Amino acid sequence: MKKLDRYIVGKFLTTFFFAIMILAVISCVIDYSEKVDNIVSKKAPLGVVVNYYKNFVPHITALLFPLFIFIATIFFTSKMAYKSEIIAILSSGVSFRRFLRPYVIGGGFLCLVSLVANHWIIPVANKQRIDFENTYINDANFRYAANDMHLGIAKGTYVYLQNFNFTNYMGNRFCVERIEGTLLKEKIMAEYAIYDTVKKTWELHNVMIRTNDSLHEKLVKLPMMEVKYPFSPRDLNKGDAIKEALTTPQLVAYLEAEQLRGQENLNTYLIEKERRTSQPFAGFVLTMIGACIASRKIRGGSGFHLALGIALSAIYIMFQQISNTFATKASLEPLIAVWIPNVIFGVVAYVLYRRQLR
Numbered sequence: 465m466k467k468l469d470r471y472i473v474g475k476f477l478t479t480f481f482f483a484i485m486i487l488a489v490i491s492c493v494i495d496y497s498e499k500v501d502n503i504v505s506k507k508a509p510l511g512v513v514v515n516y517y518k519n520f521v522p523h524i525t526a527l528l529f530p531l532f533i534f535i536a537t538i539f540f541t542s543k544m545a546y547k548s549e550i551i552a553i554l555s556s557g558v559s560f561r562r563f564l565r566p567y568v569i570g571g572g573f574l575c576l577v578s579l580v581a582n583h584w585i586i587p588v589a590n591k592q593r594i595d596f597e598n599t600y601i602n603d604a605n606f607r608y609a610a611n612d613m614h615l616g617i618a619k620g621t622y623v624y625l626q627n628f629n630f631t632n633y634m635g636n637r638f639c640v641e642r643i644e645g646t647l648l649k650e651k652i653m654a655e656y657a658i659y660d661t662v663k664k665t666w667e668l669h670n671v672m673i674r675t676n677d678s679l680h681e682k683l684v685k686l687p688m689m690e691v692k693y694p695f696s697p698r699d700l701n702k703g704d705a706i707k708e709a710l711t712t713p714q715l716v717a718y719l720e721a722e723q724l725r726g727q728e729n730l731n732t733y734l735i736e737k738e739r740r741t742s743q744p745f746a747g748f749v750l751t752m753i754g755a756c757i758a759s760r761k762i763r764g765g766s767g768f769h770l771a772l773g774i775a776l777s778a779i780y781i782m783f784q785q786i787s788n789t790f791a792t793k794a795s796l797e798p799l800i801a802v803w804i805p806n807v808i809f810g811v812v813a814y815v816l817y818r819r820q821l822r
Contacts, residue, residue, distance in 0.1 A: 465569070468553065472566035475544070480536040480574065484525055487532060491524045492517050499601055508600045516596040519589035523708075526586050529578050530746040531777045533571070535770070537754030542769040545761040560820045564755055571751035578744035583712040591709035616727040617695045620644055625657075625700065633659040633697055638668060640693070650675050652691075665692045694725075707736040731791050734798035742802040749809050750780070756816035780805055 465473070496503075496517075503513060544550050553563060615623045617640075626637035638657035642650040655670035671686040710718055715737050722730055753776065758769045783805040791801035 465566075468558070468563075469566040469569060472544075473570045475540045476537065476566065476570035477573075479540040480533055480570075483532050483536045483539075487528065488521045488525060492520065495520060502601045506600045508596075512596065512600075516593060519593040519596075522581065522586050522589045523593055526578070526582060526743075529574075530743060530750050530780070533574055533747040534750035534754050534777060535773050537567070537571075537751050538758045538769050538773040539766065541755055541758035542766040545759055546766060548761065550759050551761065560759075563759070564752070564817075567751055567755045571748045574751075575744040575748040578747060579741065582740035582743060587709055587711045587714075594705050594709050613700055615695060615699060616722070616725040617693055618725055621725075623693070623695065628697065628700055630697055633661065638666075647678055648676055659697050660690075663690075663692075664696070665690050707733050712737065712740060731795075731798055735788055735791055735802055738799050738802040742806055746780070746806050746809070749806055749813050750776075752813040753809060753816060756813065756820050759820065780809060783808060 541550075550563070554560065613625045613628065615625075617623055620643045622641050622643070624637070624639040624641070625635040628635035634656060636656050638654040640650075640652040641648060651674045652668070653672045653674075654668035657669070658667045659665075660667060668689050668691060669687070671689050673684040673686070675682045675684075706718075707715060715733065719730060719733055719737070722733075754773060757772060762768060784802075787796070787801040787804040790796040791798045
């Protein structure tokens, strides 16, 4: 690295980490003001609260990483342009391509750090953060699920519960269906079911068993039967937060297990897996866009550059939300969905770069 590279990379990283530090402090203050009543009423120890915010900072930082690297790039580059530093650099014979080298170095470094953090470090922090919220913030570790619950426990085998009480491990309107192709081979219905935590079995009460071999149908009624199914009440309580608390190898293993069970609606988990890789590259692409936009000295100065940066950030978030919605609601491939904003903004970055070379 030459002196020019060290100068720009130093400004880049300093501005980025300063912006992230301010974001972290503001976010912690806002979050604490929202949770202080629960923390005081449940008498959370000071050390546990400090550990929670130690894990909260990586979570909020990762959430807004691409946007803050973009704003940081625009801010310090615009300051350099306003002071005519960039004009002096380019007038000395340095090409614009050479001028972008420290941005590539700085953006690449932050991209690598974010990539490692997204896959292994932040999920571990999220697990501790979620455990704290379940213990001291949420009303209970488990919830009374009044809504209908569906769970695939094997290929072609599905469980339905109208509701389940995690206090006494009892659920109402229990139903298990075994389907082969389009044929419903067996359907077990129980008025209520109780999970035995010692035997790890389910006690079904007031049972009706309907079997069908496509030619004959049979109906059997039993007052009670005990069955061992490959799922427990904990599987019924898995919310969307679980995807944030699994490292990527654990998330891959979880997806494989759920697909083996026959679970079909896994797009939110697949989006999370792909997002961990696409997000750092979004930061790199936005770094190039920020450098191309803010390197020209224009009327309006840094204020105009920052306003333009915030507008582009809003457009990026809009594209991200639209593509994610198509993935979860319209069966768009999650890999394509998470990379669409990067591809679009990558094209924008290339067009801006070519304009700077003219």
